[in-house]
Amino acid sequence: MPWQYQCGVCRVQTEWGSREAAEDARSAHRARAHGGLIPTDETLTGDTDEEKQGGEILLKILGIGVLFGVLKWITEHL
Incomplete structure (x- = not known):
């Protein structure tokens, strides 16, 4: 940095x-x-631009994980 x-x-x-x-x-x-x-x-x-980018990437990964969890829950309960 x-x-x-x-x-x-x-x-x-x-x-x-x-x-x-x-x-x-x-x-x-x-x-x-x-x-x-x-x-x-x-x-x-x-x-701190590099730190901000790292936080954005982590947030995207977390969002994808939540999306997969929701999709899994929906397919199991239909």
């Missing part, structure tokens, strides 16, 4: 990349621009 570091104080942001790269950029930026201190407005963001 792609990750990005943003410093709201300096208006700095990294490109999307690995979580490790974003964390490394955060550490380097803190050391360089803030004397090693944590800025008051920073975020480490993961792109």
